[in-house]
Amino acid sequence: MSYQGRHLTDLLQRSRHLGDREALVSEPEHKGKSCQSAAVFNVVNSIIGSGIIGKHLFGFCFFFSTDFSLVLLIKGGALSGTDTYQSLVNKTFGFPGYLLISVLQFLYPFIGKMMAKTVDPGSWYIGRHFIIVLSTVTFTLPLSLHRDIAKLGKISFISTILTALILGIVMTRVVSLGPNIPKTEDAWVFAKSNAIQAIGVMSFAFICHHNCFLVYGSLEEPTVAKWSHIIHISILVSVFISVLFAACGYLTFTGFTQGDLFENYCRSDDLVTFGRFCYGITVILTYPIECFVTREVIANVFFGGTLSSVFHITLTVIIITAATLVSLLTDCLGIVLELNGVLCAAPLIFIIPSACYLKLSEERWTHSDKIMSCVMLPVGVVVMVFGFILAVTNPQDCTHGQEMFYCFPSNFSLTNISDSRFQLTTQLSILNISIFH
Numbered sequence: 001m002s003y004q005g006r007h008l009t010d011l012l013q014r015s016r017h018l019g020d021r022e023a024l025v026s027e028p029e030h031k032g033k034s035c036q037s038a039a040v041f042n043v044v045n046s047i048i049g050s051g052i053i054g055k056h057l058f059g060f061c062f063f064f065s066t067d068f069s070l071v072l073l074i075k076g077g078a079l080s081g082t083d084t085y086q087s088l089v090n091k092t093f094g095f096p097g098y099l100l101i102s103v104l105q106f107l108y109p110f111i112g113k114m115m116a117k118t119v120d121p122g123s124w125y126i127g128r129h130f131i132i133v134l135s136t137v138t139f140t141l142p143l144s145l146h147r148d149i150a151k152l153g154k155i156s157f158i159s160t161i162l163t164a165l166i167l168g169i170v171m172t173r174v175v176s177l178g179p180n181i182p183k184t185e186d187a188w189v190f191a192k193s194n195a196i197q198a199i200g201v202m203s204f205a206f207i208c209h210h211n212c213f214l215v216y217g218s219l220e221e222p223t224v225a226k227w228s229h230i231i232h233i234s235i236l237v238s239v240f241i242s243v244l245f246a247a248c249g250y251l252t253f254t255g256f257t258q259g260d261l262f263e264n265y266c267r268s269d270d271l272v273t274f275g276r277f278c279y280g281i282t283v284i285l286t287y288p289i290e291c292f293v294t295r296e297v298i299a300n301v302f303f304g305g306t307l308s309s310v311f312h313i314t315l316t317v318i319i320i321t322a323a324t325l326v327s328l329l330t331d332c333l334g335i336v337l338e339l340n341g342v343l344c345a346a347p348l349i350f351i352i353p354s355a356c357y358l359k360l361s362e363e364r365w366t367h368s369d370k371i372m373s374c375v376m377l378p379v380g381v382v383v384m385v386f387g388f389i390l391a392v393t394n395p396q397d398c399t400h401g402q403e404m405f406y407c408f409p410s411n412f413s414l415t416n417i418s419d420s421r422f423q424l425t426t427q428l429s430i431l432n433i434s435i436f437h
Helices: 003-016 036-048 059-080 085-115 128-144 149-176 196-205 209-217 224-256 270-302 309-327 333-360 368-393 421-430
Strands: none
Touching: 036 149, 036 209, 036 224, 036 270, 059 085, 059 209, 059 224, 059 333, 059 368, 085 209, 085 270, 085 309, 085 333, 128 270, 128 309, 149 209, 149 224, 149 270, 209 270, 209 333, 270 309, 333 368
């Protein structure tokens, strides 16, 4: 058999075994390789991208667990001889596990793509729905048609720069706006009884597990040591940005802080409006990475891992159209972050990587990796179960794009807040109160 024949046979065999990452590409020799810096930007963009406005002040608690589980996944892939999250779980837990991870890997990025959200100023030509459709057709779709994730490194770099710019705007408003916002009672109580709800949002904020094999496979000469180095840097950068963002947002609004921080700012604030524009760009630039994973899952489950050019384009259009239609129906970001976090992100971060490693590894039970896995697995189960119950029974309120009370000085006097306890109590009863106040 010729070299080309052997190559084609090998490719088909890999496709039958539930998905080689490169089976998504009809011509794998055109796949590019990314340097470590590009991989760092892809990971950072995946973590902080569209979820930056939902960060919690104590999200840095997830630093170690996220870092550990991302490396653990690649170790599990090395132990099982697999190169996708789906094939790892299939090798470890069989077809039932494969179906479960396929559903989770599809839902998480798909729901994440629904987060395209802008403030509706009331005019059809710059309204929320029109902007979503226009940006999807003009930017999101063309970027999502890329077959090579390595090419998204520069896009992720731009997204990271824009995120830093948004952070600068939020920091500026701590000084200029914070003193004019009334502070809620017990604003600095560490946590309430429903604090576990925040873990769902934080799980959403610190996840890129669903695409880590894609980024890992795009590296030149990928190794576990090189991957660990990339993850350590990426998580440090992400945590630094996230903690600053959450701290500045909470310092400004304390108990009035919304699940979507941009809902706290007034429409008349031109600087924040520019920040909203930058955030919209980051969502667009994060979108293609999430689309990669969603498309890969569908290709592996229904098409044996291989997509022709026609099916690649058709499937991409269907995915983006479906996500866009759903995003047009909701403008409440907080509940989306919570449910996606507890139902999809928690298993992908805590439960599945730990379970796979515990079953595959032959290390002693006193090994540090196994000890951490034994801790993370039950924690993930608790977060998933109780987080879902609290999210359903005690959902976050949503302003639905309405202005906050302090944006109307004629209706609410900031200078007389100390003499208006009843009015403040009334506002607190209808607003979403942060669980960390």
